[in-house]
Amino acid sequence: MNALNVNDLEQLTQALRQALSQWHTPQVAAPLASLKIFRAGRSSSNNGVEQAVRDVLDDMLDQLAAEQAELATLLRQRYLECRPMSEVAKELNRSEASAYRDQRRALEALARLIQDAEMQLRSARTARLEQRLEPPTYDKLFGVHDLLESMFNTVRDPEGPRLFLFVGMGGIGKTTLADALVRRIIEEEHAFEVGWVSARDRVFRLWGDIVPTSGAPLTPESVFERMAEQLLSGIPLPTPFTVEAVMPMLEKHLKRVPHVVVIDNLETFEDVNTLLPYLRQLSNPSRFILTSRLSLHGEPDVHHLRVPELGAEDALALIRHEARNRNIDYMLQASDEELMPIYQAVGGNPLALRLVVGQTYVHALPTVLEDLNMARGRSVEQLYTYIFHRAWTSLDEVSQRTLLSFPLVPQRGATFDHLAHITKLDPDSLHDALEILVRLNLVERRGNMHEVRFTIHSLTRSFLKEQVAKWQ
Amino acid sequence: MAITMTFDPTALFNDYVKNNVEYALQRLQTNNVRTPPLTDQELALQALAFSLNLASSWPLTRRLLLALAPKMEQSGHRQEWHTYLLEGLHFSQQAGDRRTEAELRFHLGLLYQLMRRFDDAEKQYEQALELFKQLDETHGQARTLNRLAIVARQKRRFDLALARVEEAESLLAPDDTERAYCYLVRGSLCHDRREWAEAAGYFRRSLELSEKKRALREMAWGHANLGMALRHLEQMEESEHHLKQAISLFDDIGDPVNKAISLMNLGNLYLTLEEPEKALDCYRQAEPIFRETQDIMNEAKVCNNIGMAYRHLKRWNEAVTSYVRSVTLWRQLDNPVLLENALLGLAIAYLSQDHKESARPLLKEAESLLEEIQDPRSQDFFRQELDECLKMLEGTEETAVVEQER
Numbered sequence: 110m111n112a113l114n115v116n117d118l119e120q121l122t123q124a125l126r127q128a129l130s131q132w133h134t135p136q137v138a139a140p141l142a143s144l145k146i147f148r149a150g151r152s153s154s155n156n157g158v159e160q161a162v163r164d165v166l167d168d169m170l171d172q173l174a175a176e177q178a179e180l181a182t183l184l185r186q187r188y189l190e191c192r193p194m195s196e197v198a199k200e201l202n203r204s205e206a207s208a209y210r211d212q213r214r215a216l217e218a219l220a221r222l223i224q225d226a227e228m229q230l231r232s233a234r235t236a237r238l239e240q241r242l243e244p245p246t247y248d249k250l251f252g253v254h255d256l257l258e259s260m261f262n263t264v265r266d267p268e269g270p271r272l273f274l275f276v277g278m279g280g281i282g283k284t285t286l287a288d289a290l291v292r293r294i295i296e297e298e299h300a301f302e303v304g305w306v307s308a309r310d311r312v313f314r315l316w317g318d319i320v321p322t323s324g325a326p327l328t329p330e331s332v333f334e335r336m337a338e339q340l341l342s343g344i345p346l347p348t349p350f351t352v353e354a355v356m357p358m359l360e361k362h363l364k365r366v367p368h369v370v371v372i373d374n375l376e377t378f379e380d381v382n383t384l385l386p387y388l389r390q391l392s393n394p395s396r397f398i399l400t401s402r403l404s405l406h407g408e409p410d411v412h413h414l415r416v417p418e419l420g421a422e423d424a425l426a427l428i429r430h431e432a433r434n435r436n437i438d439y440m441l442q443a444s445d446e447e448l449m450p451i452y453q454a455v456g457g458n459p460l461a462l463r464l465v466v467g468q469t470y471v472h473a474l475p476t477v478l479e480d481l482n483m484a485r486g487r488s489v490e491q492l493y494t495y496i497f498h499r500a501w502t503s504l505d506e507v508s509q510r511t512l513l514s515f516p517l518v519p520q521r522g523a524t525f526d527h528l529a530h531i532t533k534l535d536p537d538s539l540h541d542a543l544e545i546l547v548r549l550n551l552v553e554r555r556g557n558m559h560e561v562r563f564t565i566h567s568l569t570r571s572f573l574k575e576q577v578a579k580w581q
Numbered sequence: 582m583a584i585t586m587t588f589d590p591t592a593l594f595n596d597y598v599k600n601n602v603e604y605a606l607q608r609l610q611t612n613n614v615r616t617p618p619l620t621d622q623e624l625a626l627q628a629l630a631f632s633l634n635l636a637s638s639w640p641l642t643r644r645l646l647l648a649l650a651p652k653m654e655q656s657g658h659r660q661e662w663h664t665y666l667l668e669g670l671h672f673s674q675q676a677g678d679r680r681t682e683a684e685l686r687f688h689l690g691l692l693y694q695l696m697r698r699f700d701d702a703e704k705q706y707e708q709a710l711e712l713f714k715q716l717d718e719t720h721g722q723a724r725t726l727n728r729l730a731i732v733a734r735q736k737r738r739f740d741l742a743l744a745r746v747e748e749a750e751s752l753l754a755p756d757d758t759e760r761a762y763c764y765l766v767r768g769s770l771c772h773d774r775r776e777w778a779e780a781a782g783y784f785r786r787s788l789e790l791s792e793k794k795r796a797l798r799e800m801a802w803g804h805a806n807l808g809m810a811l812r813h814l815e816q817m818e819e820s821e822h823h824l825k826q827a828i829s830l831f832d833d834i835g836d837p838v839n840k841a842i843s844l845m846n847l848g849n850l851y852l853t854l855e856e857p858e859k860a861l862d863c864y865r866q867a868e869p870i871f872r873e874t875q876d877i878m879n880e881a882k883v884c885n886n887i888g889m890a891y892r893h894l895k896r897w898n899e900a901v902t903s904y905v906r907s908v909t910l911w912r913q914l915d916n917p918v919l920l921e922n923a924l925l926g927l928a929i930a931y932l933s934q935d936h937k938e939s940a941r942p943l944l945k946e947a948e949s950l951l952e953e954i955q956d957p958r959s960q961d962f963f964r965q966e967l968d969e970c971l972k973m974l975e976g977t978e979e980t981a982v983v984e985q986e987r
Binding site: 506509510513514516517518519520521523527530531532533 | 623
């Protein structure tokens, strides 16, 4: 089914003409079936899709009759009663040519009524679904348009994956990408409803604070409770609440009405493996998008999307946008050359880039960059803590030793052989350590079937270099 | 954020720095005379960036610096690599390592020479020579004297150049490979005097010796210079053969700058043979290499030559574009002869399209520049060219092609 563009009146008029021409056939529904008003009508009708479409069109013709009776009559006689135009024209006391012109006007008027009704229904839907999301932390997207487009198509693909993982280091933009994707689905893909469950236990504020979010850390019970509260509104939840008890209710709902549900910040879960079987059960046709700093490469049915760093051009555009929002004149007037040191220090990590711009409100840029390199100042320390602390403390000694070799690795990465030479670790230990570091997204694996290289994000490099500088 | 660890990170990281230098050395050794792949160059530079901050790693660091130096020069690195050499020099002085200091000064001199900073090059070579003398390193002295001879030649102090090369020869055994370089210097001095047959003779001897020793880069230089001398002797087929050999060898060892120079000379040969399309093909391959390696002088030359090739083809707009680039570059360089040459080439391209107003200021500039040309033969040649251009400006007379000599 091709989605009808409701904003295109000509296209809508054509579809309407086609539907009316097929009034007495089962094909009456096809041209207009993608519109929400007809799908809403279908859910309240017991007489099948075709009848639901006929009912809605009949109502619309009544509305048209209230405003322009002759036009409504013309359409009823032509399409519902299947009378030839010559006869209709005669009855309406028109020439045949003039009757054809009226028919065109009538179709356009009816299409406009359908358009208004659809838009009304859509804005109500948008408002209802957007309430489920957290307020966006961005007002413009940078560097992810192609990725967003590709994910939008993949998520909607009926044959495509059902479980998605947006993975990457802290601040890289996983939540932003998921948020942008579900907002696009709300706007453009009416076959899906959306849901959002946040497992975030703390937030990094751009003035340099880590703020714990309210509530206890999430468990599978609390995730499904939040999900059920959001998606099954109006339906009493089981008491006492258990996952086993709510699963059939959620399953029934998610199978009947396809959803795209985001579970944000999955890394806060102690054991993701307890959650995945339930998500598998609930998926198809629904989709789940998980965001996490941890990869799940052991799960073959989870479609991984590594959220990349911004390239230099997008990073500079973000810096300038942020400076404009904060009205920091001298940053706005700075040349690419003057702004490049920011990118060189923190790479394309949007959170870190925004922090740097925020800091220049108070300090000179060289001071801010030096603070970053020397991990000085509370804001910078907090940024590093926010991004690296949890990961670092979860590492075993061999993995820590391996990570410490990475400042010596060139930008394009090191081969396994190179890392083995630097660390002098035996191949098995190094292999295990790299697996952990890649899973935690502290190290990035690049390459192809023939050659694999390991590298780190620029911000991780700055962080490690700063640590190394302290030791030397 | 304080990192907590169950091991001593300083000691561990310092070990890593040394291990990394060892690995970089190992990678370089696998490449022998050829330029290492970019990944290994980056790896080595990253290793040096850390080891040059760690005194205890100096024995390894100096090995890496000295192993890397000829390869970095060969692959066209200039400014960035120069910084590492300076840091290494500083370190060697602190460590009282005179042998390494002498070698690093030699490589710095070479880099300055290639960057056409001849005074700086001379200074470094002289200091290197003094250190080699103190260390009684005759081969090091000979190598340095040969390069000092080249710098003297560039500064047009031909007698000094000859004296330097003679001194170098006096220090070398009869079959020492460095003698191949002595022959190159002698050949170049003959070339400057337009003694083409003598020049070709020296270049042949250089080539024979380097072939005997399988010294690939010296072989490539031998072919390249011989090819040029033979062109002047109008032995075109043999000249083409040697230039092609040079290009192939420079390509094999990963020496893009010298490959581009030989391509440019092959282009010049084709232009002499009135085969402008083939010439353009060579120039077009050479131009991006000069641009990438920021070799302004050779870029200026090749742009001038591209302009000439387009003039042969009467593709005037393309000729103008290339000459404009050449003139712009020559204006940045202190070489009135070649600026004059490019100005006249551009003026002719304009006049051929009847754009007299564009040509007029160029001819004015060329006229005033004539005063600065000291070589009387060149001055006469350009005066004649200028007169013909001025006639074209007044009328429509066609002029002969100005060919730029390398």
